[in-house]
Amino acid sequence: MASTAQPTTLTDIEREVIAFFVGAVQALGLPKSLGEIYGLLYISPEPLSMDEIMTRLQISLGSASQGLKQLRSFNAVRTAYKPGQRRDYYEAETEMRKLLGNFLREQMRPHLEAGKERLDHLEELMSASPDIAPTQRQRIQKLQSWNQHADRLLPMLNLFLRS
Amino acid sequence: MASTAQPTTLTDIEREVIAFFVGAVQALGLPKSLGEIYGLLYISPEPLSMDEIMTRLQISLGSASQGLKQLRSFNAVRTAYKPGQRRDYYEAETEMRKLLGNFLREQMRPHLEAGKERLDHLEELMSASPDIAPTQRQRIQKLQSWNQHADRLLPMLNLFLRS
DNA sequence: TGACATTTTCATTTTATTTTGAAATAAGTT
DNA sequence: AACTTATTTCAAAATAAAATGAAAATGTCA
Incomplete structure (x- = not known):
């Protein structure tokens, strides 16, 4: 038993x-x-x-x-x-807030940063290729604008964890 | 080139x-x-x-x-x-909102549901064990209360994706 | 310091995941 | 229907990830 x-x-x-x-x-x-x-x-x-x-x-x-x-x-x-x-x-550590917060900081952030670098690089490549298809240019811009959204996500999650 | x-x-x-x-x-x-x-x-x-x-x-x-x-x-x-x-x-599908929304729905939800079932089961086990250590009882309750928070997270993410 | 206890590291083994490609299935054409 | 093209499935192979345990490193005490 x-x-x-x-x-x-x-x-x-x-x-x-x-x-x-x-x-x-x-x-x-x-x-x-x-x-x-x-x-x-x-x-x-x-x-x-x-x-x-x-x-x-x-x-x-x-x-x-x-x-x-x-x-x-x-x-x-x-x-x-x-x-x-x-x-x-x-x-x-039994405080779930801290737990999740730490996790996001340690595991997610690196990926986001790597993504940002790639987008910067794309920016350069795009300037160097005036002949790029308009659709491709748009798609890359879409990616860039969305990445800025993502930047706001983490702070928001933290806010949530604090609630 | x-x-x-x-x-x-x-x-x-x-x-x-x-x-x-x-x-x-x-x-x-x-x-x-x-x-x-x-x-x-x-x-x-x-x-x-x-x-x-x-x-x-x-x-x-x-x-x-x-x-x-x-x-x-x-x-x-x-x-x-x-x-x-x-x-x-x-x-x-180039709409990142839909993309992420679908992903969360398909991949995350099942995990959350499985977790909820486990917590329900724990509830039963706990009632059946009056001799459980108080600390353990508290920890399980903490888990349960936190799980309710988690339920609010997904809707909130959706809200964010809509912004 | 020497003897012992504990933890970390890391090469190897084990296990799980992903990829491959050939065979089976499906779908279209004449 | 027979033939062709396209897609799916699935067993086997390749790859990647995790677990093991012995050896090395670290720490503690007498």
Whole structure:
């Protein structure tokens, strides 16, 4: 029964919370293991050591280490200081706003910037090609104007997350 | 030079537009070939046949067919009727609003729904476990309340796309 | 410092995704 | 109908991504 679960066993509830986050990270195109680790930490009342994460999720040392690293990289997880303890303990950032905000900042922005550079380059190419088809010119302009919209999107999302 | 490109060759501009969309679809976790096909159609002044898509992008028959299928599935591409022509011609939906709107509807919604079901299930599990740790109960409630926020996000994005 | 515990790194293996192309299907023409 | 052209499907191959675990690096304590 769930109430006397072994340390290496997950309760139904834990399993379901983990599944929830696995689905979420997969929707964002991130590896499943990130969802597992985050989910476990999210539902855990206490910070967990890497060792506990490994045994409870049945994942390898490397996965655990790399997963935690990535999760810390966008502040989804932080190390919790436990006095007199040698090993590190990890806990989840449970504030969804911060979580999503950080994620957008770290993962989306680079793509947007890369896109902007490409559009700048297109601008140059277009000036250098006076013979370009009018339709093509229009389409590129459309892209450029839309990119400016996109710039407003991120701030707006942040506003939403603050609400 | 670019201005005298062979039919099977891409101009610098075309290449750059395609690269732009490849980046975009990859940011969304979709296969590169979708970006290539869409990009080519986007910058093409005329609808293209599958054959032209294959030869210009140097991709296989299967990729072209499957890629177009997927792109049509969320209305990023449609077939353009050309009278008296045997083969199908494809053109891009150039309205970014529709494009993004369709994408969110098709790809995001299912994930959100799956998440909602999981949360409902958690609700049940929680009622069945009176002995659950208070922290865990709180965390699950947090998840549920946040999920309601998420419901408001999609409509808001649509609003934005309309602006 | 030396012994031990813990975490990180990284080459290899495993797994999952994407692409390919040949065969099957469909659609049009004579 | 037979023939041709175009498209879809799908099993196999190629590629890409993720997980593994042993070795290296780092950190801690006596």
